[in-house]
Amino acid sequence: MVGSLTRNLAEGASALALARSAASAPNPQVPTSTSPTDRFDYAIGVLRLNELFCVSAAHRVSTGDIAGAYADLETAIAFAQILSRGGALVPALVDITCDLQVCRRMRLIALQNNVPPEVAGRAINCLLESDNSAEQLAETFRQEYRVVPTMAKMFFDPRSQTLFGFDEKMANSERQARWLAHPFEKLLGISQERVTVDLAHVYRCLVNLADRPYDVEHLQRFEDSVVPSVKPGGLIRLDDPVGYIIAKLTVPSFTPIIVKYCRRTAELRATTVVLALRQYQQAEQHSPQTLQDLVPKYLSEVLVDPFDGKPLRYRVRTDGRWIVYSVGPNQLDENGEQPKGDPRKYTDPGDVIFCECEPEKERERLKIEATSK
Secondary structure, three states, X not given: OHHHHHHHHHHOHHHXXXXXXXXXXXXXXXOOOOOOOOOOHXXXXXXXXXXXXXXXXXXXXXXXXXXXXXXXXXXXXXXXXXHHXXXXXXXXXXXXXXXXXXXXXXHHHHHHXXXXXXXXXXXXXXXXXXXXXXXXXXXXXXXXXHOHHHHHHXXXXXXXXXXXXXXXXXXXXXXXXXXXXXXXXXXXXXXXXXXXXXXXXXXXXXXXXXXXXXXXXXXXXXXXXXXXXXXXXXXXXXXXXXXXXXXXXXXXXXXXXXXXXXXXXXXXXXXXXXXXXXXXXXXXXXXXXXXXXXXXXXXXXXXXXXXXOOEOEEEEOOOOOEEEEEOOOOOOOOOOOOOOXXXXXXXXXXXXXXXXXXHHHHHHHHHHHHHHO
16 A cells, blocks of 8 residues: 555656646636537546645655645645636536545544644645635636527537547437437427527526526426426427437536535535634633634634535534534434435435544445455
């Protein structure tokens, strides 16, 4: 394990040095995606570098360099932001994934070590800044909305590059949908202009949904109303079957993205709370009774759960260990209960848990991964 970690760091040393320079540059240039045909090859590199930053942080902790570990993780957040802001959906998802990885690593370090107050303070400020400066998901969807005419044009041309070529399964689904769409186009005289108008309506609904506070009922209504189910054979009777096929292909992916966006916010805020809790424990030698005990010395205010707009929940269990939790995608407070599977869809049961036992769960996860190889 140690040898593999050292080898990965040695192989990625030059890439990490370059990423550190980019993150500290005074005026970094960011890519802007303006077409669905734009390539996102660099996104894989961003994810790989983020993993390397996490590995580097783990290595620094093993040598006692807690400050250096957190500096690496803060740089990872900054680097992902530079390469992901101002673009379309794929870069936004990369940014979210990177933040989730870094948050987990920050919590694990804090829960297993006494982090110096000044180091914890910088990390808390970094997390809060990342939360406050996160690009609004509605703006990302507006970027996608701007390329609807190009999307419709590509769909009518079977020779063009697939819209979802970054995922072979989705690309194959798109090819099948195009194969279905062309007979309808010729039989019913569906025009590219008509499809563009109908798809634009779908995206306007999506932007409106993302502009509002998270609400399970709104998500359900969006899925049910924008692309309602049709009976077998009913497709031919639709006014715009081609537009329906495109919407049917894309809409199911949008609500999970909204959930993931809120999950990232929950992770940033909960990780901030965990760092503050650990600072309180180090100073007071016991856990706080409520999160309000952290204000104003460790936190300026109690942070809010993005899933329901109420303060993040906190309680001390019967075994004396604390948990911080979000009600999660289903918006139901289940008292910090979490099923085996982490809730990812708005229909999934269970809360999103952050607890003192997280290092133990991580060791179990790594053990399972090792035995399955």
